[in-house]
Amino acid sequence: KAGVTQTPRYLIKTRGQQVTLSCSPISGHRSVSWYQQTPGQGLQFLFEYFSETQRNKGNFPGRFSGRQFSNSRSEMNVSTLELGDSALYLCASSQGTGQFQPQHFGDGTRLSIL
C-alpha cells in the first residue's frame, strides 16, 4: 500500500506570494491533517479534514487554509507569505476522525521564504 504522498517536496517563495501544497492520503484513509514543523515551535496542528469538511482547526491565522476533495486528497494554501512561514509542512492521514486514530505522515514539503 502506498504511503502518504506530498508534493512538492521543496518550495522557495518570496514574501507576499501565496503557495499551495498537495497531499494524497493512504488509500482508504478519509481523514487528512496538516502540521507545521519548525525548530522553535515543534509540531503544530493546522487543521483536519474529513469527508471534505474541516473538522478541527489549530491556532493559525486565516492566511492558512485548506480543503479536501471527494477522493480524500487535500490541499493547503498559505497566502501573503511571511518569513516566519518557513517550515516543514507535514500531512498525515488516518482511517477515521476523532480520538485514538494513529497518524500516518508523508515526507513533507519544505517551504523556504526569502
Place this chain on the structure above:
Amino acid sequence: GQQVMQIPQYQHVQEGEDFTTYCNSSTTLSNIQWYKQRPGGHPVFLIQLVKSGEVKKQKRLTFQFGEAKKNSSLHITATQTTDVGTYFCASHSGNTGKLIFGQGTTLQVKP
C-alpha cells in the same frame, strides 16, 4: 488549551546505555501516542496508550501511561545506533482529531 510538556530536549548516550523520555500534562489526557522521527524523515507512529497505568512493550522499548493519565514515559533498554532520532509524545485534544505534540526528545547514540 491542552499542553504536553516533554523532557529532556536532548539526550546523548553511549551505545548500550538506557534512555528515557517523559511527557507531562496538567490535565487528564484521553490518550498518549508516541512517534519517532529519524533525521531528515517524517514522524512514524510507534504506539498508543489509552488506559490508566497501561504498560506496553515493543522489543527494547517500554511505554507507560500514568495512573492519573497525566504523564507518560518511553524507555529504551540498551540503546543502539538505530535508535537515533527524535521521539515525540502526542495526545488528542478532547474528543477530537486535533493532535497536540510534545516538543520532542532528540536522542544521539555514540557507538
